[in-house]
Amino acid sequence: MKAISIGLLGLGTVGSGVVQIIESHQDKLMHQVGCSISIKKILVNDMTKERLVAVDKGMLTDNPEDILSNPEIDVVIEVMGGIEETRGYLMEAIKNKKHIVTANKDLMALYGPELLELATENQCDLFYEASVAGGIPILRGLVDGLSSDRITKMMGIVNGTTNFILTKMSKEGRAYDDVLKEAQELGFAEADPTADVGGLDAARKMAILSTLGFSMNIGLNDVEVQGITEISEEDLRYSKKLGYTMKLIGVASRAGDRVEVSVQPALLPEAHPLASVNNEYNAVYVYGEAVGETMFYGPGAGSLPTATAVVSDMVTVIKNMRLGVNGRSAVSPQFRNN
Amino acid sequence: MKAISIGLLGLGTVGSGVVQIIESHQDKLMHQVGCSISIKKILVNDMTKERLVAVDKGMLTDNPEDILSNPEIDVVIEVMGGIEETRGYLMEAIKNKKHIVTANKDLMALYGPELLELATENQCDLFYEASVAGGIPILRGLVDGLSSDRITKMMGIVNGTTNFILTKMSKEGRAYDDVLKEAQELGFAEADPTADVGGLDAARKMAILSTLGFSMNIGLNDVEVQGITEISEEDLRYSKKLGYTMKLIGVASRAGDRVEVSVQPALLPEAHPLASVNNEYNAVYVYGEAVGETMFYGPGAGSLPTATAVVSDMVTVIKNMRLGVNGRSAVSPQFRNN
Numbered sequence: 001m002k003a004i005s006i007g008l009l010g011l012g013t014v015g016s017g018v019v020q021i022i023e024s025h026q027d028k029l030m031h032q033v034g035c036s037i038s039i040k041k042i043l044v045n046d047m048t049k050e051r052l053v054a055v056d057k058g059m060l061t062d063n064p065e066d067i068l069s070n071p072e073i074d075v076v077i078e079v080m081g082g083i084e085e086t087r088g089y090l091m092e093a094i095k096n097k098k099h100i101v102t103a104n105k106d107l108m109a110l111y112g113p114e115l116l117e118l119a120t121e122n123q124c125d126l127f128y129e130a131s132v133a134g135g136i137p138i139l140r141g142l143v144d145g146l147s148s149d150r151i152t153k154m155m156g157i158v159n160g161t162t163n164f165i166l167t168k169m170s171k172e173g174r175a176y177d178d179v180l181k182e183a184q185e186l187g188f189a190e191a192d193p194t195a196d197v198g199g200l201d202a203a204r205k206m207a208i209l210s211t212l213g214f215s216m217n218i219g220l221n222d223v224e225v226q227g228i229t230e231i232s233e234e235d236l237r238y239s240k241k242l243g244y245t246m247k248l249i250g251v252a253s254r255a256g257d258r259v260e261v262s263v264q265p266a267l268l269p270e271a272h273p274l275a276s277v278n279n280e281y282n283a284v285y286v287y288g289e290a291v292g293e294t295m296f297y298g299p300g301a302g303s304l305p306t307a308t309a310v311v312s313d314m315v316t317v318i319k320n321m322r323l324g325v326n327g328r329s330a331v332s333p334q335f336r337n338n
Numbered sequence: 339m340k341a342i343s344i345g346l347l348g349l350g351t352v353g354s355g356v357v358q359i360i361e362s363h364q365d366k367l368m369h370q371v372g373c374s375i376s377i378k379k380i381l382v383n384d385m386t387k388e389r390l391v392a393v394d395k396g397m398l399t400d401n402p403e404d405i406l407s408n409p410e411i412d413v414v415i416e417v418m419g420g421i422e423e424t425r426g427y428l429m430e431a432i433k434n435k436k437h438i439v440t441a442n443k444d445l446m447a448l449y450g451p452e453l454l455e456l457a458t459e460n461q462c463d464l465f466y467e468a469s470v471a472g473g474i475p476i477l478r479g480l481v482d483g484l485s486s487d488r489i490t491k492m493m494g495i496v497n498g499t500t501n502f503i504l505t506k507m508s509k510e511g512r513a514y515d516d517v518l519k520e521a522q523e524l525g526f527a528e529a530d531p532t533a534d535v536g537g538l539d540a541a542r543k544m545a546i547l548s549t550l551g552f553s554m555n556i557g558l559n560d561v562e563v564q565g566i567t568e569i570s571e572e573d574l575r576y577s578k579k580l581g582y583t584m585k586l587i588g589v590a591s592r593a594g595d596r597v598e599v600s601v602q603p604a605l606l607p608e609a610h611p612l613a614s615v616n617n618e619y620n621a622v623y624v625y626g627e628a629v630g631e632t633m634f635y636g637p638g639a640g641s642l643p644t645a646t647a648v649v650s651d652m653v654t655v656i657k658n659m660r661l662g663v664n665g666r667s668a669v670s671p672q673f674r675n676n
Contacts, residue, residue, distance in 0.1 A: 021486055021628055031553075032485060129483070135629040137483025144482070145467070145475025147370060148359055148649030215369075273635070276614060290359055291473040291646040294636030297611065304628040311486035323663045 004033070004318050005040040007067035007098070009089060010080030011060075013187075014103050014130070015042070016052035017307025018077060029311070033318040041067045043080065052303075068092045075317055077310060078102040087111050094122050099326055101313040103130035103306055109204035113217055123327035125320055127313035132205045133158055133282040135305030136298035137312070142212050142286065149288035151213045153253040158205040160280035160300035161189045161196035162228050162248040166265075167278045170236045170245065176229070188280055188301075199227035199263045202250050206261050209284065210252035214259045218252075224262040231265055239267050245275040342371070342656050343378040345405035345436070347427060348418030349398075351525075352441050352468070353380070354390035355645025356415060367649070371656040379405045381418065390641075406430045413655055415648060416440040425449050432460050437664055439651040441468035441644055447542035451555055461665035463658055465651035470543045471496055471620040473643030474636035475650070480550050480624065487626035489551045491591040496543040498618035498638035499527045499534035500566050500586040504603075505616045508574045508583065514567070526618055526639075537565035537586065537601045544588035544599050547622065551590065552597045562600040569603055577605050583613040 006022070008015055022029065022037060030036055042059050043066070067073055068089055076093045080086060083106050090100055090107075100119065102108065108115075108131050119126035129139045133156070142151070157163050161183060168179040180197070183189035195201045203223040210218045228248050239246050244267040252261040268275040273295055277283040282300030287293050299305035320326045344360070346353055360367065360375060368374055380397050381404070405411055406427055414431045418424060421444050428438055428445075438457065440446065446453075446469050457464035467477045471494070480489070495501050499521060506517040518535070521527035533539045541561040548556040566586050577584050582605040590599040606613040611633055615621040620638030625631050637643035658664045 017628070025486060025488060025628075028488060029486065135626075136632055137479050140478060140483050141475050144654065145478050145650055146646065147653045148363060148367065149646045150363060150366060271614075273614065276609075276611065288473075288646065290355070290363075290642040292637050292640075292643055294474055294634075296632075296634060298632030299630050302630075305630055308484065308487045308626065308629040312483055315485045316482065323661070325661045325663060 003036040003038060004075065004321070005038060005073050006314070007070065007073040007076045008039055008042040009064070009067065009076060009078045009086070011042050011044050011051060011055070012079065013052070013303045014079040014306045014310065017303035018079060018310050019053045019055060021304065021307050021311045025311075029315065032315055034322060035318070037318070040073055041070065043067055064089055068098075069096055073098060074321070075099045075101065075314060077314060078104055079310065081106070083107050083110060087115070090115060091118060094118050094124050094126070097122055097124060099125040099317045099321070100127070101310055101317060102126070102128050103310055104128070105131035105201070105204045105208060109207045109220055112208065112211065120327050125317045125326045127316060128208075129313050130306050130309035132208050133284060133296070133298065134160075134300045134302060135308050136282060136284065136296045136300070137309065138209070138284045138296045139212060141296055142209070146286065146288055146291060146294070149290045151286060151288050153251070153287040154209055154213055154284060155274065156206065156209065156250045156282070156284040157247055157274055157277050158209070158250050158282050158284065158300065159196055159202040159248060160282060161193065162202070163277065163282070163300070164188045164280045165197070166228060166231070166236070166246055166248065169231070169233055170240060173233060173237065175233050176231065197227050197229050199225040199248065202248060202263045206250035206252055206263055209250075210259055210261050213252065213286070214254065216259055218259060218261055222261055224264070226264040228265055243270050244268060245270055247274060247277075249274070341374040341376060342413065342659070343376060343411050344652070345408065345411040345414045346377055346380040347402070347405065347414060347416045347424070349380050349382050349389060349393070350417065351390070351641045352417040352644045352648065355641035356417060356648050357391045357393060359642065359645050359649045363649075367653065370653055372660060373656070375656070378411055379408065381405055402427055406436075407434055411436060412659070413437045413439065413652060415652060416442055417648065419444070421445050421448060425453070428453060429456060432456050432462050432464070435460055435462060437463040437655045437659070438465070439648055439655060440464070440466050441648055442466070443469035443539070443542045443546060447545045447558055450546065450549065458665050463655045463664045465654060467651050468644045468647035470546050471622060471634070472498075472637050472639045473646050474620060474622065474634045474638070475647065476547070476622045476634045477550060479634055480547070484624065484626055484629060484632070487628045489624060489626050491589070491625040492547055492551055492622060493612065494544065494547065494588045494622040495585055495612055495615050495620050496547070496588050496622065496638065497534055497540040497586060498620060499531065500540070501615065501620070501638070502526045502618045503535070504566060504569070504574070504584055504586065507569070507571050508578060511571055511575065513571050514569065535565050535567050537563040540586060540588050540601045544590055544601055547588075548590035548597055548599050551624070552592065554597055556597060556599055560599055562602070564602040566603055581608050582606060583608055585612060585615070587612070
């Protein structure tokens with residue numbers, strides 16, 4: 001089989017991890033997909049900027065058309081973030097018959113169903129494992145591993161930033177502002193942390209998780225959201241005294257024919273398995289009628305963990321290309337209508 | 339697409355769960371695979387025995403040929419256990435172009451590579467998610483979710499019986515023999531518990547896990563095994579005093595070009611995530627070069643949890659039948675030669 005050419009949209013934290021893994025694991029990847037894989041073009045904003053990984057300057061471009069309408073490129077990996085412009089890019093790429101791997105939860109929470117429909121129409125794959133809980137293969141777990149079960153409830157710590165902040169506040173008795181500043185310095189929180197601390201980021205992930213887990217289209221508006229900005233170190237001290245741990249928890253559960261989804265700070269008994277998920281780690285608890293309780297735990301963000309999910313999705317796309325089953329692969333973790 | 343016919347080998351604990359899930363989740367299953375699924379024949383030892391689930395007596399047979407060489411049957415689900423005879427049955431079924439789903443770790447640890455090769459030759463699927471850690475989709479996690487990563491270490495609590503015994507001994511200060519008896523009464527331990535308490539059962543699962551995780555054929559003889567029969571309640575009392583928890587841990591790790599695999603009682607610090615995996619629950623920790631640490635947690639045995647894994651595998655087989663990619667599906671969790 002001919003070599004597979006990748007176009008990368010974005011070369012920030014996750015993009016650099018993708019370049020690193022494709023290069024350093026080339027042997028394992030070739031062994032799995034049966035052909036070589038090379039990154040042909042990388043879309044960046046600023047061609048002159050210093051990069052986190054060494055890349056051939058000739059690969060960089062600031063013209064999206066070099067990727068989106070480049071007939072040489074088979075798979076587009078989107079790790080640039082953003083919503084409206086990015087959506088346009090992916091729609092164009094799909095219409096040009098390119099398979100897509102994305103790590104973009106903002107985009108998938110808003111436009112997932114539409115993009116997946118377009119991909120299916122064009123016999124293209126669209127995978128997005130990295131969009132929820134970074135390195136944890138939770139979407140595959142829901143779609144493949146638990147495909148025979150009826151999921152009744154999911155509970156997740158799906159935002160690393162707030163989990164880092166709450167862990168530090170609780171374990172070290174420090175104030176919210178103080179820990180937020182440290183998180184920003186360490187790169188666990190962004191300069192504008194509103195989406196994380198306000199609960200919006202977790203809400204987006206819960207929308208994606210519940211759409212998949214309950215086979216219904218759950219939008220952001222269906223999620224009740226409360227963040228951690230009102231939590232004081234005193235709240236944490238008292239809850240600790242009573243044997244509880246405060247976590248920002250996303251809960252999605254069936255209530256009759258309806259599904260209720262919320263994100264809010266919640267007190268967990270210290271013996272609860274989610275109570276010991278600390279710092280930037282994520283975990284998703286899944287309750288199935290038959291399986292009972294299962295949990296998936298791992299790093300919720302970070303360059304290499306997130307890139308692992310992206311490159312694993314890419315491997316699935318290339319395997320599907322070999323089998324000729326893209327875009328109709330029934331094992332894709334894809335949104336399904338009810 | 340025509341209805342899919344299943345032949346079931348065995349109607350014990352797991353077999354009854356399979357019947358129950360296929361019946362009670364028929365709608366979800368049809369929605370996923372696009373056709374109806376029915377169990378045609380069930381092989382049992384004793385046609386007159388009282389069963390755990392209500393089945394049409396006409397489905398029961400004590401003649402394996404009614405399934406293995408029945409042209410109507412598409413998929414054979416093996417939940418009867420046993421090694422040599424069962425191996426013969428599955429080989430015959432595969433030669434008759436039937437796809438296989440098995441929950442049999444004893445068989446897969448010994449004859450996995452051979453059976454998988456035969457299945458590939460015959461363009462048949464052979465899936466065995468249920469053979470390790472019951473309801474936890476760990477094999478898929480290794481093969482698909484972490485496909486792009488290089489796994490360096492796995493640590494698992496993969497035997498529910500011993501974990502139940504150690505948990506009770508530790509939390510209730512009771513003696514080994516006493517707890518073993520309770521476990522037998524509750525159905526968590528067999529009348530002859532040797533394979534569980536001696537570590538053999540865990541060793542078989544570690545052989546399967548490391549064969550997949552490290553892409554090498556790891557046999558039972560490659561696993562160093564020590565069970566829990568020598569553990570006294572005093573050992574547990576002392577370790578508890580020192581802040582440790584005793585668990586029967588399977589460890590598989592790379593050491594240069596080699597892989598070392600062992601099963602033995604080990605002391606874990608109480609804060610270690612595996613230390614809080616209690617009773618009959620299982621968990622597998624996976625360390626990957628890029629992803630860091632991830633953990634998969636859930637019920638390690640039991641009728642419905644194990645049957646969930648079996649039926650989810652069956653769903654994948656039927657999806658593959660629709661796509662025409664059985665036996666060469668690159669996403670199968672299959673043993674690969676190094």
